[in-house]
Amino acid sequence: MHLMYFTEQPMSAYPAQAGLEFGATALMFSNKHFDPVAGSRLYNEYLEHYRIAEEVGFDGIMLNEHHNAPFCMQAKCNVFASILAATTRRVKLVLLGNPLPLAENPVRLAEELAMIDMVSRGRLVSGFVRGGGQEQLATGVNPAYNRERFEEAHELIVKTWTEHGPFRWEGTHYQHRVVNPWALPLQKPHPRVWIPGVLSKETIIWAAKKRYPYIALSTAIDATKKIWELYDKVAAETGYQGGPEYRGYLQRCHVAETEEKAMENARQFMWMQGEFTGLAHPVWSSPSGYFSPAMRTAFVEFAVGRRSNPRGATFDDQIRDQQIVAGTPKTVIPKLRRLLEETRPSILGFWAADGFVSNQDTQTCIRLLGQEVLPALRDIGKELGLWSPFEANAPVSLAHPEPARPAGVDA
Amino acid sequence: MNVYGGDGPPALVLHHDIGAPERPEFYDALAQHFTVFAPSHPGYDGAPRPDWMRSVRDMAVVYQGLLAQHAATREPGTLTLIGLGFGGWIAAEMATMAPRAFRRLVLVGAMGLKPERGEILDQALLSYIDYVRRGFANQHAFDRVFGAEPPTSRLEQWDLNREMTFRIAWKPYMYGPTLPYLLGAVTTPTLVVWGARDEIVPRECGERYAKSLANARLEIVAEAGHFVDMEKPDELARLVARFASEV
Numbered sequence: 001m002h003l004m005y006f007t008e009q010p011m012s013a014y015p016a017q018a019g020l021e022f023g024a025t026a027l028m029f030s031n032k033h034f035d036p037v038a039g040s041r042l043y044n045e046y047l048e049h050y051r052i053a054e055e056v057g058f059d060g061i062m063l064n065e066h067h068n069a070p071f072c073m074q075a076k077c078n079v080f081a082s083i084l085a086a087t088t089r090r091v092k093l094v095l096l097g098n099p100l101p102l103a104e105n106p107v108r109l110a111e112e113l114a115m116i117d118m119v120s121r122g123r124l125v126s127g128f129v130r131g132g133g134q135e136q137l138a139t140g141v142n143p144a145y146n147r148e149r150f151e152e153a154h155e156l157i158v159k160t161w162t163e164h165g166p167f168r169w170e171g172t173h174y175q176h177r178v179v180n181p182w183a184l185p186l187q188k189p190h191p192r193v194w195i196p197g198v199l200s201k202e203t204i205i206w207a208a209k210k211r212y213p214y215i216a217l218s219t220a221i222d223a224t225k226k227i228w229e230l231y232d233k234v235a236a237e238t239g240y241q242g243g244p245e246y247r248g249y250l251q252r253c254h255v256a257e258t259e260e261k262a263m264e265n266a267r268q269f270m271w272m273q274g275e276f277t278g279l280a281h282p283v284w285s286s287p288s289g290y291f292s293p294a295m296r297t298a299f300v301e302f303a304v305g306r307r308s309n310p311r312g313a314t315f316d317d318q319i320r321d322q323q324i325v326a327g328t329p330k331t332v333i334p335k336l337r338r339l340l341e342e343t344r345p346s347i348l349g350f351w352a353a354d355g356f357v358s359n360q361d362t363q364t365c366i367r368l369l370g371q372e373v374l375p376a377l378r379d380i381g382k383e384l385g386l387w388s389p390f391e392a393n394a395p396v397s398l399a400h401p402e403p404a405r406p407a408g409v410d411a
Numbered sequence: 412m413n414v415y416g417g418d419g420p421p422a423l424v425l426h427h428d429i430g431a432p433e434r435p436e437f438y439d440a441l442a443q444h445f446t447v448f449a450p451s452h453p454g455y456d457g458a459p460r461p462d463w464m465r466s467v468r469d470m471a472v473v474y475q476g477l478l479a480q481h482a483a484t485r486e487p488g489t490l491t492l493i494g495l496g497f498g499g500w501i502a503a504e505m506a507t508m509a510p511r512a513f514r515r516l517v518l519v520g521a522m523g524l525k526p527e528r529g530e531i532l533d534q535a536l537l538s539y540i541d542y543v544r545r546g547f548a549n550q551h552a553f554d555r556v557f558g559a560e561p562p563t564s565r566l567e568q569w570d571l572n573r574e575m576t577f578r579i580a581w582k583p584y585m586y587g588p589t590l591p592y593l594l595g596a597v598t599t600p601t602l603v604v605w606g607a608r609d610e611i612v613p614r615e616c617g618e619r620y621a622k623s624l625a626n627a628r629l630e631i632v633a634e635a636g637h638f639v640d641m642e643k644p645d646e647l648a649r650l651v652a653r654f655a656s657e658v
Contacts, residue, residue, distance in 0.1 A: 028536065137535055142581040144574050283538050289574040300566035303538050 001381035002388035003374050004060035004094055004349040005053035005366065006250060009046050010271065011070040012356045013038030019070075026069035026280035027134040034070075042073060045359050049366055050084055053091070056370020059388075060092035060125070062250070062349045064196075065099065067138040071272035071279070078112045085120035092390075093120055094349075096196040096215055097127025100157075101149035102139045107169075107179050109153070110160040117185040122406030124191040127215070128154055130203070133291075134284040144289030147202065149173045161190040162400065188407050189400035192389060194248060194347070200292050201230060208234035208242070211398040213347060213389060215248035220313075220321040224249065224343045238398065244385065245392040248347030251339065252318075252354075253325040255332055255368045256361065265365075266326030270315050271355030329372035336373070337380050346381070346388040412450040416442030420514075420655075421483050422491040423448045425474070425498030427638065428522075428534070428580075429543055430456040430572045432556055437640035440648035444655070445491065448484065450477070452501070454575035456568060466579055467497075467523070467587065471504035478512075491655055493517040495640050496546075496612070497576065500585070503620070506601075507593040515655050516601040516627075518620055519647065520612050520637045525586040529613035533584060535577070539569040546637035548608035556641045585612075594623040601627035602654040604647065606635035 014033045019025040050061050063080050066072035074080055081093045093116065103109050117124040130150050136143040152171045156179075159167070165180030185191050195207040196215040207214040208231045216224050232242035252269045256262035272279060279285070282303040291299055301307040318324040325335045340348075350369055353362040380386075395401035415438045422445035424438060431438075431449065441447050453473060454460040464470065478484040492513045494502025499521025506516050522531060534542040540561060547553040557565060601624045605617035614631070621629040630650055635642045 140582060142577055144577040144581070281536075281538065284536065287535055287577070288570050289577050296567055296570060297563060300539065300570050301563055304540055304566060306563070 001378060001386050002059045002347045002390060004062040005058045006062040006349045006351045007046060008071055008354060009073040010354050011073040014070050024280055027137055027284045049362055052363060052366050054088050056367050057374050058091060058370060060094045062094045062096055064096050067135050081116045085116050092123050092125050094125040095127050097129045099129050099131030099135055100153035101146045102131050102135060102141050103153055106153035106156045106174060107160055107176055107181060110157040111181040111183045114183040114185045117187055117191050122186040125194055126191045127194040127196055129196060133286045134280050136287060137284060143287040145173060146290050161185055186406045187404040189396055189402055192396055192404050202292055204230050205234050209238055211240060213246045213248055215250060217250045218252055218323055220323050221342055244344050244346035245387055245389045245394040247345040249345040250349040250351055251325060252351045253332060254353055255329055255365050259327050262326040265357045265361055266324055267315055268355030268357050269324050329368050333373060333376045336377060340380055340384055344386060346386040412448055415439060415447035417446050419445040421446050421489060422493055425494045425501050427495050428497035428576045429569055437644035437647060440644050444652040455572050464579055467500050468504050471501050474505055475508055487512050488514050491515040494521055495519045496637060497522050506597045506599055510597045513599045516599045517651050519604045519639050520606055520609050521620060522585040522612055523587055523590050524616045524619050526613045526615050528615055531585040532611045534573060539566050546611050547642055548634055548636040549642060552642040591623055598625045603627055603629045604639060604650060605631055606637055606639045607631050607633050609637045611637035
């Protein structure tokens, strides 16, 4: 198994009452409420959490990015990946990921990622995402071309990594006179690409056709099973067999020394889902052209309040469905075993805390996960044959069917 | 293409970014004076989407091509071109391409010019209903045209139309940076009409259109928002007819 530590890097130090009064805490919620003194403290706390995660035995650190919202302070995952490339020694740096459509210059992204891969001595996993709807608005990128830009930028980046320059790129959304960056990834054929997602079938199908692992983000177990049904079907049509090495899952999981403490802190997972504060207006999070046409009817009804939020399950429901797992190491292990048995992922991210969980409680959670939960999961993983892409020497992709290895190191 | 009336001289009406209601009162009122041609823009109100289209100027060229294909609209100097809001921007672009092609030009709350002081309201930040309601000075008029709670099918149509608008007018949003420099060559007699309470396109844009075009004047309609044609259909039709009959 590949076991990762993750935090949204919540910017919890803002006046929640102001968010409640405004009715939203994304995109248009004024950054006059942003406190850079608290921001500086929190960034450094999060760096310490990553350091502890490596120390206690996590295999990877998963990073992401969002814009214009307190639920995630990380506005550029490549910045934290750069820091961690130099300050960690062993963990994989798993970016889930860079929002490709937001990039006006994908070649620049290819360069940054190559630098991170070289500095980290080949520890980069370079996931790509479409970016949330509000991110398109926050960066002024046209949501109607989101998927086209995602696919074209991906194609350009992989070509930049795998074919010698200089070459010219005349695409629909990107045009580059000279593609010839003097920074290339250490890993060959190129760093692994994992694709995270939550809702859209198009992304699952796209990932399966490319033979990229798909990382389901905190979906309910039944929904996760449907994702793997679809992925495996497309994999079979594409000519390979799906299975654990193509499956990842992000689990919200908080552990503490007592059940009560764990449950109290786990309630903070609802922080960014609008229970404590509103998040975003539906037309910000899903601007026209951004979402799948198949969802149009459901979406427009949701946007005017005629349907409830498809992601609006209550805390109790999410505890019952195991979208949130909380407890002592002893009580969470059987729950995680159920997840592994029923959905068979080999990549598991632990989203360990959110919102206002204290620095001390977060550190305790990371240590308990590392010392007590991860060893148990490794045993379960072996028992169930959940070999990660690294353990299975899985191919990087359909187009590049070799495992990724740092150049200059014998296989 | 919908055609209203049939006796009068030809008029082409270009609809708003939100599309057009099923049978607009304004079109019927106008049909007492004109033969009204009311197409759906490519990609709007169920018309096939031209995936290649990237700008409002592209749209204007497509319309020029369509006009050249039809006997009723082919003859230069016969057609009255009426643009509503976003359709006004298309109409203005068309006029710059063919300064002598139209008999009359009418721009109603037209997008297309960058306001110097205010801003054009960004629909990307508003839900479908909220955006359209902002275009009405009197909310009863909205209720009359769309119903107080528009059905889901209407919302889907607004979403599709919004997507097409994003495809061709996302950035810069709702104006063409070069349009002001092209308007000066247009000699077509032009009536610029603005709702006194337009909260979508600032009135200064109307003033600028009237100033930039060689032969234009501005009329303000009291108690109307951006959707003058839906709030004051008869009054707007009368204004257009009177203007068209001026020698």
